[in-house]
Amino acid sequence: MDYSIRLNGFLSKGYSLEETFQVLSKIDGATHVDLNYPEHFEGLTVEEMQEMLNKYNLKVSSVAVRYRDGYEKGEFTNPDPKIVRRAINIAKETSDMAKKLNSNHVILWFSQDGWTYPFEVDYEKIWVQSRDCLREVCDHNKDVQISIEYKPFEPRTFSLYSSAAVTALMCKDVDRDNIFVTMDLAHVYMKDEMPSFSVSLLMRNKLLSAIHVNDGYGLQDDGLMVGSIRFIQTLEFYYYLIKYKYDKAIYFDTFPIREKPEEEVKQNIKMSNKLFELINMIGLERIEEIIKSNDAVKAQEILLLCLK
Secondary structure, X not given: OOEEEEOHHHHOOXXXXXXXXXXXXXXXXXXXXXXXXXXXXXXXXXXXXXXXXXXXXXXXXXXXXXXXXXXXXXXXXXXXXXXXXXXXXXXXXXXXXXXXXXXXXXXXOOOOOEEOOOXXXXXXXXXXXXXXXXXXXXXXXXXXXXXXXXXXXXXXXXXXXXXXXXXXXXXXXXXXXXXXXXXXXXXXXXXXXXXXXXXXXXXXOOOEEEEEEOEOOOOOOOOEOOOOOOHHHHHHHHHHHHHOOOOOOXXXXXXXXXXXXXXXXXXXHHHHHXXXXXXXXXXXXXXXXXXXXXXXXXXXXXXXXXXX
């Protein structure tokens, strides 16, 4: 399995972009990075970015749009058409960057598209407005996958794209072959979803294009190390990735606030490898038999086998 690494865990600790790439190039299993546009491209051409990636033998799994100042009332759902147009243009530029970097995958997280108070927004209006913006971005580069990362709240009290089901519904409404969904485990826990159910729902509808793996308590976007809190749910989640033959890089969206970022990356890789090892040790057929039994007591055998 390939693993993609979050760069801001290093950049926030004072590493330069090249220093980060250099450190990652020495970590076994760190094969990909996710880039943010425009922040990670400041002062760099796309050619210079590609040259630096090649130098350290790293690939790009996704390029994520980052909307910063000026979007307090929304990105695609902003009431100001000029701000909406600016948001669309940034998404298109990101799509161009992803294509040039041979990633062909863009992640859109709309931090401000949502509401706080009753009667604050016209729900149907913002839904249709966002849908039309997404269609335009999808049509800009039809060979680039456009993926919506959902999150139930934070910073807005209610996010427009709050769950797997709501985001899947928008994908159906957008009605383009290159519209998809990104799952982030900490966001899933914030919504009180069962991660494996969401994977099953999205994979069945051929809508899952990326996963962000981390952990959390569900009260906020904790971004904790993989499997550190919800071990058994993460194990089941990885089982379903195998079952549905998920073949893209797993992105570690974790936040090393007090930890050394390179050590946190190594731990995430070690834990992920261990989870896959445990699944293979128990055996896919045995796990499937336990699931088919529909017996909660028998299901605990999987956890006990991990503790041997």
